[in-house]
Amino acid sequence: MGSVGIDWEGLFLQFIGGVGFAVEVVGALVIAGAVVASIVPFAAGLWPGRPPLRLSVVRERLGHGLVLALEFLIAADILRSLARPANLLELTGLAVIVVLRTILSLSLEYELRHLGPGTGADRSQEHGRNDGPH
Numbered sequence: 001m002g003s004v005g006i007d008w009e010g011l012f013l014q015f016i017g018g019v020g021f022a023v024e025v026v027g028a029l030v031i032a033g034a035v036v037a038s039i040v041p042f043a044a045g046l047w048p049g050r051p052p053l054r055l056s057v058v059r060e061r062l063g064h065g066l067v068l069a070l071e072f073l074i075a076a077d078i079l080r081s082l083a084r085p086a087n088l089l090e091l092t093g094l095a096v097i098v099v100l101r102t103i104l105s106l107s108l109e110y111e112l113r114h115l116g117p118g119t120g121a122d123r124s125q126e127h128g129r130n131d132g133p134h
Contacts, residue, residue, distance in 0.1 A: 013083050020079030027072030034065020063112045070105040074098055 038061040045052040081094050 016079055017083030020076045020083055023072055023079060024076035027069045027076060030065055030069040030072060034062050034069065037065065038062040060112060063108050067105050067108045067112070070101050070108070074101050074105070077101075 038058045042053045042055075042058045044050060077094055077098055081091070086094070
């Protein structure tokens with residue numbers, strides 16, 4: 001009787017690659033959802049008789065969604081790197097992408113935490129329609 005060998009390592013690598021792709025899709029959906037969740041209420045506030053939504057609220061909603069999406073995209077990059085053998089150049093490229101996404105994520109978090117409503121983030125709207133009472 002011949003034995004049928006299963007390439008467990010190959011199956012595992014395919015599985016990890018698929019999970020990495022799924023995580024990347026989730027990251028893209030989070031970005032799309034954050035854009036919709038930010039723009040729809042803002043656009044609704046442009047109709048006459050409706051209270052306008054401050055731009056700082058739109059920026060905050062979008063910013064939180066982007067930070068979450070960046071976390072998913074970083075995880076997807078790492079998973080995809082595990083799914084296939086890579087040379088030093090590919091690993092360096094991955095490291096650069098992960099570092100850039102991490103820096104972007106940290107800067108967005110910093111801005112959301114320290115430059116929120118009532119600080120410099122609102123100053124650009126002081127003369128606009130979406131300003132609200134002072």
